[in-house]
Amino acid sequence: MEKQxxxxxxxxxxxxxxxxxxxxxxxxxxxxLFGRQEHLSADQIMAVVNxxxxxxxxxxVYNTLNLFKQHQLIxxxxxxxxxxxxxPNTSPHHHFFNLETSELIDIDADAVQIQGLPQLPEGMxxxxxxVIIRIRPGNH
Amino acid sequence: MEKQxxxxxxxxxxxxxxxxxxxxxxxxxxxxLFGRQEHLSADQIMAVVNxxxxxxxxxxVYNTLNLFKQHQLIxxxxxxxxxxxxxPNTSPHHHFFNLETSELIDIDADAVQIQGLPQLPEGMxxxxxxVIIRIRPGNH
DNA sequence: CCATTTATTAGACAAAGTCCAATCTTTAGT
DNA sequence: ACTAAAGATTGGACTTTGTCTAATAAATGG
Ligand SMILES: [Mn+2]
Ligand SMILES: [Mn+2]
Ligand SMILES: [Zn+2]
Ligand SMILES: [Zn+2]
Numbered sequence: 001m002e003k004q005x006x007x008x009x010x011x012x013x014x015x016x017x018x019x020x021x022x023x024x025x026x027x028x029x030x031x032x033l034f035g036r037q038e039h040l041s042a043d044q045i046m047a048v049v050n051x052x053x054x055x056x057x058x059x060x061v062y063n064t065l066n067l068f069k070q071h072q073l074i075x076x077x078x079x080x081x082x083x084x085x086x087x088p089n090t091s092p093h094h095h096f097f098n099l100e101t102s103e104l105i106d107i108d109a110d111a112v113q114i115q116g117l118p119q120l121p122e123g124m125x126x127x128x129x130x131v132i133i134r135i136r137p138g139n140h
Numbered sequence: 141m142e143k144q145x146x147x148x149x150x151x152x153x154x155x156x157x158x159x160x161x162x163x164x165x166x167x168x169x170x171x172x173l174f175g176r177q178e179h180l181s182a183d184q185i186m187a188v189v190n191x192x193x194x195x196x197x198x199x200x201v202y203n204t205l206n207l208f209k210q211h212q213l214i215x216x217x218x219x220x221x222x223x224x225x226x227x228p229n230t231s232p233h234h235h236f237f238n239l240e241t242s243e244l245i246d247i248d249a250d251a252v253q254i255q256g257l258p259q260l261p262e263g264m265x266x267x268x269x270x271v272i273i274r275i276r277p278g279n280h
Numbered sequence: 281c282c283a284t285t286t287a288t289t290a291g292a293c294a295a296a297g298t299c300c301a302a303t304c305t306t307t308a309g310t
Numbered sequence: 311a312c313t314a315a316a317g318a319t320t321g322g323a324c325t326t327t328g329t330c331t332a333a334t335a336a337a338t339g340g
Contacts, residue, residue: 023305023318042296057320062297076221082328083296084221096260099267107258114271116251120236125278127239131254131271138265163287163336182327197289202328222297223327 006034018071025049025056029064033074033088039095039104041083077104079132094131107131146174158211165189165196169204173214173228179235179244181223217244219272234271247271 004010011030012022020026032048033040040048046061065086068074077085079097085104092109112131120126144150151170152162160166172188173180180188186201205226208214217225219237225244232249252271260266 021306021317025319058296059298059300059321060319063319078221079218081216081218081224096264098261098264105261111256111258113255115253115255117273118247118251120273120275121238121245123278124236124238124275127274127276129271129273131269133257133260133269134267135260135264136267138263161286161337165288199290199329200288203288 006031014073018068018073020067020071020073025060026064026067028056029061030068030073033086037088039077039085039087041085043083045086078130079104079134092128094133096133096135099134099136107133146171154213158208158213160207160211160213165200166204166207168196169201170208170213173226177228179217179225179227181225183223185226218270219244219274232268234273236273236275239274239276247273 008027008031011027011034014034015022015026015030028049029045032045042058042061042065045065046056046058049056049061065074068086069076072090075087075090077087077095079085079095080102087104089106094107094109094112096105096107097103098105114129114131148167148171151167151174154174155162155166155170168189169185172185182201182205185205186196186198189196189201205214208226209216212230215227215230217227217235219225219235220242227244229246234247234249234252236245236247237243238245254269254271
């Protein structure tokens with residue numbers, strides 16, 4: 001039951017498991033997300049991977065994040081009107097969103113149940129359910 | 141119990157009730173949202189108010205929507221990574237989001253209950269809870 | 281009226297994200 | 311190893327959403 005650590009090496013394996021050819025840039029981007037287990041925006045990811053020396057372009061960051069998303073290696077979180085956050089956690093879960101700091105905190109979906117939702121409109125299927133609890137530093 | 145209709149005249153009253161000075165442009169923008177009771181983006185609102193003859197600038201559309209939001213006359217809905225939707229319904233409610241058409245459908249919050257949410261992080265208070273059910277034209 | 285405050289405007293600007301054609305890298309076949 | 315084809319990366323142009331600013335216009339109050 002030991003939690004696996006995330007190294008660049010097993011990033012390559014992870015990418016292969018998802019049918020993605022592991023290039024240098026893709027490994028670095030995956031490692032930025034999985035190594036930290038945080039919710040990062042594209043520009044934050046770009047800053048991380050180019051911290052030591054610049055080696056990954058903006059186009060590649062976006063290409064790669066969209067590729068990861070298509071292969072369901074990561075998911076997007078839409079909470080901030082000005083930027084998308086990318087989430088290495090693809091298991092069903094929800095979020096606290098700190099409106100002051102723009103930080104996201106995971107909420108395991110297993111513990112949560114939602115009741116009383118109306119029927120889906122005719123001919124529609126559910127793609128996902130997002131619960132976002134917008135929070136703010138409190139009152140006293 | 142007759143549902144009130146939304147005319148430009150009672151838009152002016154509505155604005156005054158919220159401490160907003162009712163100008164021609166503000167009335168048109170409010171009427172675009174409340175008259176339709178739909179979820180519209182800023183550019184859709186701009187198209188609506190300038191349909192007959194152009195009279196409202198982009199700056200005023202954004203100024204006005206932000207003003208309405210501050211006075212809690214409308215709220216924002218963040219579901220689409222590329223644009224904000226404005227919602228004339230400020231009572232607590234949730235949304236179906238049609239991923240094909242980008243249409244939003246209201247879900248009354250009274251019927252819905254959410255259980256098992258973890259405690260808020262220390263010193264934080266809830267500003268709001270958003271439930272978004274992403275839907276898509278179904279399977280057969 | 282006149283003076284002051286409030287609202288609107290065009291257009292410059294900023295930031296997030298996409299697109300493209302050129303280049304670089306990898307792969308597979310010989 | 312050499313080559314051709316396919317795949318990945320790149321800088322920079324471009325688009326879209328939204329903000330900002332300084333000038334103008336409209337409303338308000340005395
Ligand atoms: Mn490196
Ligand atoms: Mn008019
Ligand atoms: Zn998450
Ligand atoms: Zn709504």
